[in-house]
Amino acid sequence: MHYYRYSSAEVSCWYKYLLFSYNIVFWGVLSDLSKMTRLHGFDPVVLILFVGGVMFILGFAGCVGALRENICLLKFFCGTIVLIFVLEMAVAVLAFLFQDWVRDRVETFFKNNIKSYRDDIDLQNLIDSLQKMNQCCGAQEPNDWNLNIYFNCSSTSKSRERCGVPFSCCIQDPAQKVVNTQCGYDVRNMSISYWDERIFIRGCIPALEAWLPRNIYIVAGIFVAISLLQIFGIFLARTLISDIEAVKAGYHF
Secondary structure, three states, rough: OOOOOOOOOOOOOHHHHHHHHHHHHHOOOOOOOOOOOOOOOOOHHHHHHHHHHHHHHHHHHHHHHHHOOOHHHHHHHHHHHHHHHHHHHHHHHHHHHHHHHHHHHHHHHHHHHHHHOOHHHHHHHHHHHHHHHHHOOOOOOHHHHHHHHOOOOOOOOOOOOOOOOHHHEEOOOOOOOOOOOOOOOOHHHHHHHHHHHHOOOHHHHHHHHHHHHHHHHHHHHHHHHHHHHHHHHHHHHHHHHHHHHHHHHHHHO
């Protein structure tokens, strides 16, 4: 690896160490991906390794490029951030244009995870959190839990949870301090008219569709904040590259 030292350095230490600090933050933003879930049998570990590898390479290129004043690494870092930014814009536009397709994919994703609910404790905790937070049950309705072999209403099922729903679907009594994890047992054997007294009857997809319009400014604010963070990183990298090139040109002159 080649880098340059100059007797009268003109490279801004402010930009150099600010870019280094930026990479420390950038490196850790998506570090905790342990709750990624599977889709169509896709192993989440592969996705975790891929994203982790990309974050490591970008963090390494940005940190070392800034400290060593290495133009190649800085250009790689800057170009990759630009590429990620463009891809994010493209995904956002496509998601807006093809809302029905995105909705179908999200529903398929959720239903596939319902099937695997008891297979992975992280997946189980994630679905329970989503259902409790959004006060919903299943993808479109509580009967979606028929997709899971433990909750299926089949007469051949020997599971105690047969024809029930997870406890996260239950309407909990605020005065009850201990969570009743058996509150969803046999609930779908009851008449549908009694469901709304025991469980959330709205699916999580409709709940999400209702949540987005009410919180559109929050979602837009998060998106803008992430975009500004990326633009700031691009600005720092380009500024530092320009300083290094200017110093290099003056040195050779």
